[in-house]
Amino acid sequence: MATLELNGLRKRFGDTQVLRQIDLSLTDGEMLVIVGASGCGKSTLLRLVAGLETPTAGTVRLDGRDITQLDPSARDIAMVFQNYALYPHFSVFDNMAYGLRIRGLSKAAIQARVDAAAAMLGLGDLLTRKPRQLSGGQRQRVAMGRAIVREPKLFLFDEPLSNLDAKLRVQMRAEIRRLQRRLGITSLYVTHDQVEAMTLGDRLLVMHEGRPAQLATPMEVFEQPADTYVASFIGAPAMNFLPAILTEHGAAARLDAGPTIRFTDGPRAGPEGMALTLGIRPEHLTVGDPQLRVQVDLIEPLGSETLIHGHLPTAGAPPMVIKVAGRAPASEAIAVGIQAEHLHVFNRETGMRKAPGA
Amino acid sequence: MDRRTVFGGWLLPVLLVLPQLLLTGFFFYWPAGEAVWSSMTSQDAFGEGVRFVGWDNFAELLADPLYLESAVRTVVFCGAVSILAMGLALALAVFADREVRGRHAYRTLLIWPYAVAPAMSAVLLLFVLDPRVGLLGRWLNRMGLDWDYHLNGNQALLMVVMASAWKQVSYNFIFFLAGLQSIPRAVTEAARMDGAKGWHRFRTITVPLLAPTTFFLLVVNLVYAAFDTFGTINALTHGGPGKDTETLVLKVFRDGVVNQDIGSSSAQSVILMLGVIALTAVQFRFLGRRTET
Ligand SMILES: Nc1ncnc2c1ncn2[C@@H]1O[C@H](COP(=O)(O)OP(=O)(O)O)[C@@H](O)[C@H]1O
Ligand SMILES: [Mg+2]
Numbered sequence: 001m002a003t004l005e006l007n008g009l010r011k012r013f014g015d016t017q018v019l020r021q022i023d024l025s026l027t028d029g030e031m032l033v034i035v036g037a038s039g040c041g042k043s044t045l046l047r048l049v050a051g052l053e054t055p056t057a058g059t060v061r062l063d064g065r066d067i068t069q070l071d072p073s074a075r076d077i078a079m080v081f082q083n084y085a086l087y088p089h090f091s092v093f094d095n096m097a098y099g100l101r102i103r104g105l106s107k108a109a110i111q112a113r114v115d116a117a118a119a120m121l122g123l124g125d126l127l128t129r130k131p132r133q134l135s136g137g138q139r140q141r142v143a144m145g146r147a148i149v150r151e152p153k154l155f156l157f158d159e160p161l162s163n164l165d166a167k168l169r170v171q172m173r174a175e176i177r178r179l180q181r182r183l184g185i186t187s188l189y190v191t192h193d194q195v196e197a198m199t200l201g202d203r204l205l206v207m208h209e210g211r212p213a214q215l216a217t218p219m220e221v222f223e224q225p226a227d228t229y230v231a232s233f234i235g236a237p238a239m240n241f242l243p244a245i246l247t248e249h250g251a252a253a254r255l256d257a258g259p260t261i262r263f264t265d266g267p268r269a270g271p272e273g274m275a276l277t278l279g280i281r282p283e284h285l286t287v288g289d290p291q292l293r294v295q296v297d298l299i300e301p302l303g304s305e306t307l308i309h310g311h312l313p314t315a316g317a318p319p320m321v322i323k324v325a326g327r328a329p330a331s332e333a334i335a336v337g338i339q340a341e342h343l344h345v346f347n348r349e350t351g352m353r354k355a356p357g358a
Numbered sequence: 359m360d361r362r363t364v365f366g367g368w369l370l371p372v373l374l375v376l377p378q379l380l381l382t383g384f385f386f387y388w389p390a391g392e393a394v395w396s397s398m399t400s401q402d403a404f405g406e407g408v409r410f411v412g413w414d415n416f417a418e419l420l421a422d423p424l425y426l427e428s429a430v431r432t433v434v435f436c437g438a439v440s441i442l443a444m445g446l447a448l449a450l451a452v453f454a455d456r457e458v459r460g461r462h463a464y465r466t467l468l469i470w471p472y473a474v475a476p477a478m479s480a481v482l483l484l485f486v487l488d489p490r491v492g493l494l495g496r497w498l499n500r501m502g503l504d505w506d507y508h509l510n511g512n513q514a515l516l517m518v519v520m521a522s523a524w525k526q527v528s529y530n531f532i533f534f535l536a537g538l539q540s541i542p543r544a545v546t547e548a549a550r551m552d553g554a555k556g557w558h559r560f561r562t563i564t565v566p567l568l569a570p571t572t573f574f575l576l577v578v579n580l581v582y583a584a585f586d587t588f589g590t591i592n593a594l595t596h597g598g599p600g601k602d603t604e605t606l607v608l609k610v611f612r613d614g615v616v617n618q619d620i621g622s623s624s625a626q627s628v629i630l631m632l633g634v635i636a637l638t639a640v641q642f643r644f645l646g647r648r649t650e651t
Contacts, residue, residue, distance in 0.1 A: 052547050072550040079551050085544035089566045098562075099552035150552070 002063040002153035002186050003028050004049070009058035011044055018044050020210040022058070029184040031177075033201030033218075035191055037233070041210040042190040043082075046156045049188060051075050062153055078147035079156040083163065084139045086131040092118075092142050093127040099150045117145040120179070137168045144176070148183065155180070155187040161196065169193075173200065194236050198222065206230045224344075228351040231279050231344060237307060237321045239279045243348065246274040253278055253345065257312050259291045264341045266356030276354070279344035282307070282323035289337020294320055299328050308334070390631065397624035415625035424601070425609070425626070432584060432605040435519060439587070440579035443523040444572070447530030452560075454531070455538040465535070472528035480593035483521045507595065511602030514595050518603050521594060522587040529582075530575050537571035538564070570645070577641040581634060606630055 009022040018041045026032050034042050047053040049060055051072035059068045067075055078099075087095050093114055100110045118124050121141040131139055140160060147155055160176070161169045177200055180187050189200055197204055198218045206213045206221060206229075214226035225231035231239045244253040247260060250267035253276055254260040261278075293313055300307040306328040311317045313333075322336060345354045365371045400411045419425045454465050471479070489495040489506040498505035507514040541564065549563045565572075588607045591597065597604035597612065604612070606626065614623025 050547075050551060052550070071555075072547070073553045073555050075551075077551060079548070081544045081548060083542070083544060085542065085548040087545060087549070087563065098549070098554070102553040102558070146548075146552070 003061075004154060004186060004188070005059075005061040005064075006049070007059045007061070009045070009048060009060070010056045011041070011048060011053065012056045018210050019048070019055075022212060024205065024212070024215070026186050026188070029186055030202050031180050031187040031189060031200065032203050032205060033189045033191060033197050034205045034207060035193075035197035035233070036207035036213075038192055040207045042192075042207060043158055045207075046079070046158050046188060046190055049154070050077055050079050050156055076150075076152050077154045077156060078150050078152040079158065080143045080147050080160045082159045084131075084143040086139060086142055086146070088131050091128050091130060092123060092134070092145075095131070095142055096145045096149050099146070103150075113149045113151075114145075117149045120148070121145050121175075136164055137172065140164060140168075140172060144179070148179070151183075152185065155185050155189075157187065157189040157191075159191055159193075160189075162191075162193070176200065194234065197234065206233060208233075224353065224355075225279075226353050228277055228279065228346050231346070231353075235281055237282050237323065239281050239344070240285070240320045241318060242278045242280070242312075244276045244278045246270050246276055247272060253343075255292075257292055257314060257317070261291075261338055261340050261343065263343070263345070263356065268345060268354050268356060269358055270354070275348035277346040277348045277351070278338075279346060280338050280342060282321040284339045284342035285320075285322045286337040286339060287322065287324055287329070287334055290335040291337040292335070293333055294322070294336045295333050296331065299330065301327065310334070393624045393627050393631070395624075396620050397628045398621075399624075400621045401618075411621070415621045416629070419622065419625055419629070428601070428604055428606055428609045431515075431603075435515070435522075435587075435603075435605055436580050436583035438519045439522045439526065439583035440576060442519065443526040443579055444530050444534075444575055446523070447527045448534050448568075450527070450531050451534035451538055452564075454535055468531050469528050471524060472532075474525070475589075477589050477593045479525055480521055480590050483517070483524075484594065487517055507599075509599055511599055514599060514603050518587070518591045518594055521590050522583060525590065526579060526582055530579065533571055533575055534568070537568045541567045573644060574641065577637050581637060584630070584633070 004024075004026040006022050006024040009019055009024075010017070011019040022045060024032070034045065036042055044053065048055050051067070051070060055068065059066055061067065062075070062077070087098065090098065096114045096117060097110050100113060105113070114127070115124075118127060121144060123138070123141055123145060126134065126138060126142075131142065134142065140163075143160070157176070161172050164172060173196055176189075189196070191197055191200075201218060203215065204218045204221050205215045206226075208229050214221055214230045216224075216226075221230060221234055225234060225239075228241065232241070243256045244261075245256075246268060247254045248262070249272065250269060252260050252262040255278065287308075294308075294310040295313055296308055296310045297319070298309040300309070304325070306324050306326065308322040308324065308328050309319060310322070311319050320336075322334075346352060347354050397415055398410060398412055400409050400414070401407070450468055454461055454468070474482075484492065486492045487495045487505075487507065489499055489508070495505055504510070505513060507517050545567075546559065546563060549559045554562065584605070585607055587605070588611065591603055591605065591608055592611075595603045597608040607630070610623050610626045610630065613619045613626065
């Protein structure tokens with residue numbers, strides 16, 4: 001149990017600047033989820049915290065103590081690797097006991113801790129097996145167990161569920177959250193999965209090209225994305241973007257596609273005609289409202305809802321996705337309206353969110 | 359999955375394996391058969407009459423203290439060469455596995471000795487170790503150490519062990535390096551996060567995971583030390599002083615080619631052959647079992 005503080009963390013590999021500037025602080029017992037596209041530097045960030053890489057600049061503080069230069073073996077941090085990284089020549093028991101033996105715990109204490117963790121994770125019958133005799137889900141549990149028994153100051157998870165099948169992933173996701181709450185161990189959890197990002201963390205850090213794009217609670221990130229990158233990354237199917245300009249002294253936006261929409265949450269600052277990008281999620285479009293005409297390309301029935309893929313009739317218009325409850329009308333073109341209260345407004349040049357008054 | 363290929367007739371498969379069969383037959387089974395045959399014969403002193411004597415040659419060998427001495431010497435020699443060559447290679451491979459500047463050049467340099475002919479490396483070593491001409495040899499004597507492998511049997515044995523091991527380090531290095539690199543990095547990293555420091559991690563994680571490589575190399579090194587060191591030893595010491603560096607292969611050569619005792623020499627080579635077959639069989643069984651699981 002501890003606090004974690006990252007200050008001005010940067011990492012460069014040769015000529016590639018992988019992490020540009022990371023400032024972050026975790027309170028005791030908090031679970032922070034880091035999400036971002038593949039290659040944005042998530043694993044690198046975890047490895048810096050773990051001590052497996054040394055930062056080019058910046059400091060890592062655990063419980064207020066500067067551990068930037070400390071060897072991983074002296075950090076008291078446990079990590080769950082993406083491919084589990086179990087010791088192939090040890091039994092499940094020895095995999096979990098390894099770190100405890102190094103710490104010089106008594107035989108009885110080791111037995112007690114491993115038994116407790118095994119019971120918690122349902123591994124009781126597997127303690128004598130070798131990793132190669134386990135299924136993917138069981139290996140995942142052993143990797144969790146190995147982290148838990150040590151009762152470390154900090155847990156690091158690097159996409160721990162990405163090698164599991166969908167059903168198991170849902171189950172393990174809930175289990176990880178339950179365990180983390182129960183043990184109250186401060187955790188950093190890296191994923192590229194939408195649902196994990198939304199459900200697991202107390203707070204969510206969206207990373208983009210080695211920079212933090214937004215740090216907030218998952219719902220805040222969903223409801224008020226800081227820029228177009230975050231807006232497109234969080235939420236599935238992704239948000240639709242429509243080019244527009246600022247009009248009526250900041251009280252409304254005129255879509256390049258024609259209609260003008262008044263902002264329901266207040267006017268935006270900026271010169272008349274300022275270039276904007278309007279964002280609207282697929283579920284916030286209404287079929288049957290004659291604001292926009294959308295050419296239909298493809299209809300995907302998902303059972304309880306339907307996705308309509310289409311585009312505006314203008315040449316070179318970006319694709320649009322509309323989500324409707326139930327079935328969709330089969331036609332070549334449909335009338336679509338924008339629910340103005342769900343509109344997201346971005347500066348087209350910078351991509352940043354434009355809040356009312358700003 | 360069934361990977362077998364089924365051939366219609368018998369002619370094509372036979373043709374396909376024929377070259378290999380011919381080569382093996384010509385270069386192995388024929389001479390081996392000949393050796394087995396002559397191991398059960400005895401020639402008179404003038405090389406004229408050849409008599410069939412059954413197991414007599416073998417019985418004589420096993421009762422011959424000189425042969426047993428040579429056998430013990432060979433075991434010691436093989437053990438020393440294997441341990442030295444493998445230990446050195448493992449240490450070098452561990453360093454080469456680290457991500458250090460210039461490690462490519464380092465690796466290439468380490469592989470070169472493998473390309474040097476045994477007799478050549480022996481001559482090079484003589485230049486270094488000869489008590490009168492060699493750099494190191496002269497220096498040792500000047501330091502007051504009585505270094506002369508022409509006279510001192512232990513020094514001679516030490517020298518052939520080092521020369522033979524030096525040749526084999528490159529080979530072992532390549533395999534150890536490959537073995538080290540096949541250990542997933544994350545496993546070592548997990549051990550670091552578990553608190554395992556350098557030596558402890560090496561002993562509990564690296565060494566066990568290298569076991570298959572080590573076992574394979576042990577057999578290869580034993581076979582190498584027993585058979586392929588003929589050129590090195592012969593060039594360095596001719597088995598001397600006395601018989602102090604005469605391993606079993608040298609004895610086969612001396613008894614058969616020099617002393618023309620074909621019967622005994624053949625019996626010795628049959629025993630050596632059985633030794634190789636046994637080692638190889640052990641290795642196949644062990645490796646076969648490992649790949650099953
Ligand atoms: N050891 C390394 N040497 C050079 N480049 C690296 C190294 N590790 C990671 N990178 C690069 O850093 C970038 C970020 O990698 P990573 O942190 O693994 O991304 P993520 O986990 O978000 O997918 C990638 O472009 C990757 O190629
Ligand atoms: Mg990664």
